[in-house]
Amino acid sequence: MILPFWLQETLKAVLIGTAVLFFITVNALFLVWMERKVSAKIQLRRGPLYVGPMGLLQTLADAVKLISKELTTPRHSNRFLFVLAPLVVFAPLIGSFLVLPLGENIIIKDLNIGLLLVFAMANIAFLGIFTGGWSSNNKYSALGAMRSVAQNISYEIPLLLSVMGVVLIVGSLKMSAIVEVQSNVWFIFLQPMAFLIFLCAMLGETNRAPFDIPEAESELVAGYHTEYSGFRFALFFLAEYTNVFIGSALAATLFFGGWRGPLLPGPVWFILKTYALVFVVMWIRWTFPRLRSDQLMSLAWKVLIPFALINILATAFVLSAASAGP
Amino acid sequence: MSSTLAGAYLAPLIEHFKNTPGVQFNEKNHARTGFLSEAVIPESSIRDTAKKFLSHEFFLETLTAVDFAECFELAYCFNHWKECSRCVVKVVIPKSQETATSIHDIYAGANWLEREIHDMYGLKFTNHPNLKRLLLPENSRIHPLLKNFKGEVSGSDVKQVGQLIEDYKDGYETGYAEDIPKHPDEYVINLGPQHPSTHGVLRVLLKLKGERVLSGAPVIGYAHRNHEKMAEVQEYKAFWPNVGRLDYVGAMSYNLGYAALIERAMGIEAPERTQYIRVLLTELNRVASHLLWLGTYLLDLGLFTPFFYCFDDRERILDILEHVTGERLTYDYFRFGGLQRDMPDEIVVRKAGEFIAPFKKRLKDYHDLLTRNVIFQKRTQHVGVMTKETAMGYGVTGPSLRACGIPMDLRRHEPYSIYERLDFEIPTEGGGDAYARYLIRMREMAESIKIIEQIITRIPQGEYQQAKIPRNVPKGEYYFAVEAARGSFGMYLVSDGSPQPYKIKLRTPSFANLSSLPVMSQGCFVADMISILGSIDIVMPEVDR
Numbered sequence: 001m002i003l004p005f006w007l008q009e010t011l012k013a014v015l016i017g018t019a020v021l022f023f024i025t026v027n028a029l030f031l032v033w034m035e036r037k038v039s040a041k042i043q044l045r046r047g048p049l050y051v052g053p054m055g056l057l058q059t060l061a062d063a064v065k066l067i068s069k070e071l072t073t074p075r076h077s078n079r080f081l082f083v084l085a086p087l088v089v090f091a092p093l094i095g096s097f098l099v100l101p102l103g104e105n106i107i108i109k110d111l112n113i114g115l116l117l118v119f120a121m122a123n124i125a126f127l128g129i130f131t132g133g134w135s136s137n138n139k140y141s142a143l144g145a146m147r148s149v150a151q152n153i154s155y156e157i158p159l160l161l162s163v164m165g166v167v168l169i170v171g172s173l174k175m176s177a178i179v180e181v182q183s184n185v186w187f188i189f190l191q192p193m194a195f196l197i198f199l200c201a202m203l204g205e206t207n208r209a210p211f212d213i214p215e216a217e218s219e220l221v222a223g224y225h226t227e228y229s230g231f232r233f234a235l236f237f238l239a240e241y242t243n244v245f246i247g248s249a250l251a252a253t254l255f256f257g258g259w260r261g262p263l264l265p266g267p268v269w270f271i272l273k274t275y276a277l278v279f280v281v282m283w284i285r286w287t288f289p290r291l292r293s294d295q296l297m298s299l300a301w302k303v304l305i306p307f308a309l310i311n312i313l314a315t316a317f318v319l320s321a322a323s324a325g326p
Numbered sequence: 327m328s329s330t331l332a333g334a335y336l337a338p339l340i341e342h343f344k345n346t347p348g349v350q351f352n353e354k355n356h357a358r359t360g361f362l363s364e365a366v367i368p369e370s371s372i373r374d375t376a377k378k379f380l381s382h383e384f385f386l387e388t389l390t391a392v393d394f395a396e397c398f399e400l401a402y403c404f405n406h407w408k409e410c411s412r413c414v415v416k417v418v419i420p421k422s423q424e425t426a427t428s429i430h431d432i433y434a435g436a437n438w439l440e441r442e443i444h445d446m447y448g449l450k451f452t453n454h455p456n457l458k459r460l461l462l463p464e465n466s467r468i469h470p471l472l473k474n475f476k477g478e479v480s481g482s483d484v485k486q487v488g489q490l491i492e493d494y495k496d497g498y499e500t501g502y503a504e505d506i507p508k509h510p511d512e513y514v515i516n517l518g519p520q521h522p523s524t525h526g527v528l529r530v531l532l533k534l535k536g537e538r539v540l541s542g543a544p545v546i547g548y549a550h551r552n553h554e555k556m557a558e559v560q561e562y563k564a565f566w567p568n569v570g571r572l573d574y575v576g577a578m579s580y581n582l583g584y585a586a587l588i589e590r591a592m593g594i595e596a597p598e599r600t601q602y603i604r605v606l607l608t609e610l611n612r613v614a615s616h617l618l619w620l621g622t623y624l625l626d627l628g629l630f631t632p633f634f635y636c637f638d639d640r641e642r643i644l645d646i647l648e649h650v651t652g653e654r655l656t657y658d659y660f661r662f663g664g665l666q667r668d669m670p671d672e673i674v675v676r677k678a679g680e681f682i683a684p685f686k687k688r689l690k691d692y693h694d695l696l697t698r699n700v701i702f703q704k705r706t707q708h709v710g711v712m713t714k715e716t717a718m719g720y721g722v723t724g725p726s727l728r729a730c731g732i733p734m735d736l737r738r739h740e741p742y743s744i745y746e747r748l749d750f751e752i753p754t755e756g757g758g759d760a761y762a763r764y765l766i767r768m769r770e771m772a773e774s775i776k777i778i779e780q781i782i783t784r785i786p787q788g789e790y791q792q793a794k795i796p797r798n799v800p801k802g803e804y805y806f807a808v809e810a811a812r813g814s815f816g817m818y819l820v821s822d823g824s825p826q827p828y829k830i831k832l833r834t835p836s837f838a839n840l841s842s843l844p845v846m847s848q849g850c851f852v853a854d855m856i857s858i859l860g861s862i863d864i865v866m867p868e869v870d871r
Binding site (some may be wrong): 039042043044045052140143145147207210213221222249286287288289290291292293294295 | 631
């Protein structure tokens with residue numbers, strides 16, 4: 001039996017969407033568990049132990065608890081925006097998974113502008129954070145929202161500029177092409193400065209410590225999601241960990257040869273590299289204090305952007321010299 | 327106890343008092359009373375006297391009122407930072423008058439102290455800019471430290487308290503009308519009293535423009551229990567549990583202060599062994615207190631991990647203290663002329679040895695991880711800068727004062743117990759910022775460890791309790807100050823010879839240190855506000871008493 005084309009496509013979309021959603025959830029649950037274990041190891045503790053083997057099901061239990069909680073809405077908030085915000089933060093993440101190359105030819109849609117799509121989607125999420133903080137009608141939330149807007153604008157630029165070097169070498173924004181070019185040498189060796197800038201900017205984009213000022217709990221209680229509870233809070237939480245995953249996956253693809261590696265199949269390498277980078281991100285979080293918002297800005301504008309520009313210039317210069325040579 | 331204090335800095339003032347008509351001047355025995363001199367001056371000349379003290383670089387240690395049957399007596403304690411020169415200046419206010427003169431513009435620290443007296447005694451201070459209640463709610467109608475306030479269940483004063491609860495039944499408007507900003511860019515935010523970083527129930531009324539702090543006014547009194555009234559209605563020994571509940575993080579110093587005060591007043595001295603044990607426990611507690619500060623301060627700066635390391639180290643100290651006292655936090659172990667029970671020497675020496683070696687390594691780790699950490703430096707250097715003059719004006723003491731370059735530590739400044747015989751240094755730093763305060767506390771921990779090492783090798787054997795303790799304290803006024811973890815903790819005792827204290831004023835270091843917050847926080851960012859608040863290391867139950 002042959003289904004009509006539109007039905008085939010719809011079915012495909014639904015199936016892939018469900019699979020991605022399932023992956024996001026399981027991945028976030030695992031990352032939360034991993035974060036708790038990593039932080040425990042760093043902090044002389046043992047972390048979750050009792051629910052499931054090595055406490056693996058602890059986060060699942062927590063998620064169930066979170067979902068079963070009452071959804072509260074502050075009395076003077078803008079209810080429509082307040083409910084909308086977590087969805088706006090969460091939904092674009094699914095889009096980013098479209099273009100992540102898990103292995104050779106294992107990619108949902110190998111778009112020409114793959115790399116650009118990920119950044120575009122990440123930016124929409126900030127709109128949600130801002131709406132959430134603003135509509136809560138809480139001064140702490142509003143402060144968090146203000147900070148996140150400023151931070152997003154500042155860190156978007158070095159993030160994009162840092163990958164430009166890679167894009168110049170590859171000559172394409174296509175994710176599969178980027179991995180293809182790295183078959184001989186990973187870009188981390190050709191573009192080490194770009195990687196450092198990318199890592200910094202990524203931490204800034206994903207609101208991770210030491211750049212977690214929009215939700216700085218010792219200053220702003222919980223920042224933009226102070227008023228959120230239950231499942232809506234869970235969506236913010238899920239988004240945060242998925243963002244870390246996407247950022248690390250992007251770094252693995254751009255600088256560490258993506259799914260390429262000996263012996264093991266591509267997807268395994270991809271996941272291994274991504275989780276190794278996630279571990280680095282967690283390690284940084286539990287080692288450094290938080291920056292102040294103005295210091296954060298000056299880091300972006302006075303350090304990261306100039307160095308990213310220098311990196312692009314140098315790359316372009318070397319490339320043109322190489323192509324013009326004998 | 328040393329009584330060889332020369333009082334060279336006091337000489338010009340003594341000269342001044344002797345030459346002024348209408349001033350009653352007495353020399354006092356420092357070893358017996360804690361004062362070097364006393365002057366009773368007419369109410370009209372207090373401002374001139376205060377200016378005179380200020381010009382000779384004295385600071386206002388404390389200010390309190392005593393309710394006598396026919397008059398109020400205001401007692402201003404002045405002291406010099408270079409050498410102990412404590413002088414009490416008294417002003418007698420007749421009951422019919424009810425007004426006194428404010429010196430808030432001469433000594434900024436008097437602002438809060440005068441408000442507290444207004445709150446507790448109903449006295450009014452002329453020219454005070456903000457004469458509101460400090461510790462009790464704004465619309466209270468009681469003045470609890472008046473002698474006619476009995477606090478009996480059937481009495482009219484308790485009915486007033488009931489009325490107060492009735493008034494607040496539907497909640498009340500927080501903030502003051504005059505604080506609501508007129509400019510559309512500005513807004514007010516309540517930092518606390520329920521906030522993760524205010525270390526208890528402190529409320530700071532922040533006026534902001536964006537993230538910039540225009541002004542930050544602390545509002546205190548949420549943990550007020552009126553220990554001073556409790557002292558007045560109980561016998562001397564019944565006050566012991568209260569002492570451990572002022573600063574619950576460094577309660578040993580407070581035990582030591584109270585024991586030493588009453589011993590000074592009774593004219594007894596604790597046995598040698600007891601003195602050693604007291605200092606040992608106090609220093610251990612000081613390290614524990616600084617560790618707790620370090621952990622929570624870094625938590626305020628968004629750094630989680632050291633908190634667990636600090637608590638791990640602190641846990642070992644608490645284990646030792648628990649072995650000795652049976653308590654882990656609010657110690658109630660010292661007694662007049664002795665201790666509650668003897669210390670198990672072997673266990674303590676062994677456990678202290680087990681603690682010291684790993685802790686020295688940890689201290690090095692903290693230095694390696696923090697002292698030159700760029701982010702840490704950026705968050706603390708040039709943040710919350712306090713000048714020497716500000717610190718003196720507000721009566722700031724402890725690490726916050728030593729971070730401004732003033733080497734005043736009562737363990738050397740006015741040596742008590744066995745500190746004279748111990749070898750340790752008083753660290754000072756010049757910066758006056760949060761980073762300098764951090765460095766001071768880190769070095770103080772190392773110095774305390776040095777003291778502990780000296781003591782555990784030479785604790786003498788013998789009696790731990792003075793056999794004969796008088797029941798009453800002789801009539802008179804006494805002062806005793808000790809260096810607590812947060813600064814100078816002083817107690818001013820007025821005794822009428824009865825088994826109960828007539829008046830005890832608790833001069834707590836955090837109170838004065840916190841009152842300087844508006845100066846330090848002027849023009850900083852919200853994030854700095856947290857950093858400053860953490861760096862002065864306040865404990866709210868001690869501020870509110």
